[in-house]
Amino acid sequence: MNLTVKTTSQTNAPKLTYDVLIENQQNGGVTATVVGLPDFKSSGMTKEEALEKLIQILQEREPEIVTLEIEVTQTEHPWMKFAGMHKDNPLFAEVLEYIETERSQMDLENGTE
Structure with a gap:
């Protein structure tokens, strides 16, 4: 410091x-x-x-x-060690699609879309 x-x-x-x-x-x-x-x-x-x-x-x-x-000394953000950890996971695209589907369904149910 x-x-x-x-x-x-x-x-x-x-x-x-x-x-x-x-x-x-x-x-x-x-x-x-x-x-x-x-x-x-x-x-x-x-x-x-x-x-x-x-x-x-x-x-x-x-x-x-x-x-x-x-x-102040610069330190790495504590979440940065997790950034990109699933980039090579073959199921990652499927998980993103599932999340988007769930969000769309919730928006329809709440009338926010």
């Missing part, structure tokens, strides 16, 4: 954006949690205070988002 990590240079790195869940607490405070990243959580008396603290946490931890490209 081949693995490639794509990163952007620090000079032209895009801004990171996060979805943040804001929750009012029973004590009147507010918590802010980065959606999908429960370790990135803060609280404050106001929404703004909770968000400011969350920004500080994110800046201190210096998160980085990278894109992984994984090249």
Whole structure:
């Protein structure tokens, strides 16, 4: 398996954006949690205070988002070993004819033909 990590240079790195869940607490405070990243959580008396603290946490931890490209190794389809296994069977044409006859009969019975 081949693995490639794509990163952007620090000079032209895009801004990171996060979805943040804001929750009012029973004590009147507010918590802010980065959606999908429960370790990135803060609280404050106001929404703004909770968000400011969350920004500080994110800046201190210096998160980085990278894109992984994984090249999947090609494997043979599991049914391919059966492909053509009856090509030399003298009864194969007879079996195909039987299948076609049965399908036609079923179509007539179901009114789909």
